Amino acid sequence: xxxxxxxxxxxxxxxxxxxxxxxxxxxxxxxxxxxxxxxxxxxxxxxxxxxxxxxxxxxxxxxxxxxx
Numbered sequence: 001x002x003x004x005x006x007x008x009x010x011x012x013x014x015x016x017x018x019x020x021x022x023x024x025x026x027x028x029x030x031x032x033x034x035x036x037x038x039x040x041x042x043x044x045x046x047x048x049x050x051x052x053x054x055x056x057x058x059x060x061x062x063x064x065x066x067x068x
Contacts, residue, residue, distance in 0.1 A: 003054055007068060016062055023059035027052050 011019045030052035039045050061068050 003051075004068065007058055020059050020062045023055045023062065027055035027059065030055070
């Protein structure tokens with residue numbers, strides 16, 4: 001399941017406000033992981049950066065009533 005599918009499921013089941021919170025929390029998880037440097041492969045670092053940014057961007061889009 002891809003991020004967009006997960007996000008749409010969360011919006012459907014829990015509503016926009018909780019989806020925004022989830023996006024922010026998911027992004028924070030990657031911020032924390034990157035800060036702690038809990039990875040062994042540079043590819044993992046780049047994937048975590050992508051995930052951090054993807055979830056943070058979706059939170060902002062939802063806050064601004066923009067399409068995801």
